[in-house]
Amino acid sequence: MEAPEAAGASAPGPGEGRRGARIERLRAALSLPTLRRATGLLDGRHKSVFVGRGQDFDDMSFYRPGDDISDIDWKSSARLGQPVIKRYQRESMMSLVLAVDTGRTMAAMAPSGEDKRDLALGVAEVFAYLARMRGDSVALVAGDAGRTISRPARSGAKHVETLLTLLARTFEDLDVPVDGVFELAPGAPASSLPRLMERVSTWHRRRSLVVLITDTAHPGPDAAIWLRRLSIQHEVIVVQIEDDDPLRPGSGRGRDIDLPFEIPAFLRSDAHLAAQAGLVREQWRSTVEQVLDARHVEYGVVSSEETLIDDIAELLQRERAAVARGRR
DSSP: OOOBBOTTOOSOOSSHHHHHHHHHHHHHHTTSHHHHHHHHHHHHHHHHHHTTSSOEEEEEEEOOTTSOGGGBOHHHHHHHTSOEEEEEEOOOOOEEEEEEEOSGGGGBBOTTSOBHHHHHHHHHHHHHHHHHHHTOEEEEEEEOSSOEEEEEEEOSHHHHHHHHHHHHHHHHTTEEEETTEEEEOTTOOOOOHHHHHHHHHHHOOSOOEEEEEEETTOSOGGGHHHHHHHHHHSEEEEEEEOOOOTTSTTOOSOOBTTSSSOOOHHHHTOHHHHHHHHHHHHHHHHHHHHHHHHTTOEEEEEOOTTTHHHHHHHHHHHHHHHHHTTOO
16 A cells, blocks of 8 residues: 555645755755765765776775775785785766656655655755765656656756756646645556666666665566666666555544545554555565665665655665675
8 A cells, every 4th residue: 555645735746935945954954974974975886886897997006904805906916915906097977867756656645744755856956966066967867657857967056956846846747736735636647667767778878876766665576677777787776765654553634645535534543454554565565675685776765854864874875885895
């Protein structure tokens, strides 16, 4: 069961007004040590992306703790009697591709009560900011089963702002005002991660860092083939926006995003039904994790704006550790 829609919410969709306030809060947090540490972690992506791919040999150097063991020249080390590494001139810039799921389940709520679209925009904002601090270009591919938008990789604050505004408007199209409240738009398209990843693979040939932003219901087995292809072609990180549970105790009125009606009160209070739905949900999440683990893709879950930056920093820390262990 998917997360509940923000039934009866009178607040506007994730348009310019709400996004402006959120961006101000995020930018105030961008100076925190946590995010500055995350920026350093993103530096490691350049090394891992270009290992063995188009590097120019520079010179030899004795191994020092912290150097990548994959750079050790074993024949030279044997001759000299101590570890020696090959040093390369690595490319210092790369593209960041924001691959964003804009399917209708993204119009639901997170456990914090926040709109999942706002959290997805926040994730995109943080990664775009980190890329700009590195001097990297940023591209956008956003889509679902019914539409796809794409903008090429370019540098600069104005370009990034244009991408984020376009993404916000695409998310906003998922709901419409009805009698003063926003409801899911009729015919709002479902998610289609295979389609989204196919577009990324086709439109972005140069090896890049792809940040796939979706929810905890994705990517499923239907996306496994394209996830495999994409992870070979690019370096991939997945950020999932956590789904709420419409049957959790104390959640109040709720509505499954794929149901045309609100969940009746007698069902919301049925403990047995809640337990069974929870079991199904955990089984599906386990399936999603197996799909990601099979490709050695690092992934993290964002459940609220309050923890968003820490969650991203932790994800980048795990990704860098995976690179150091030779998983990338």
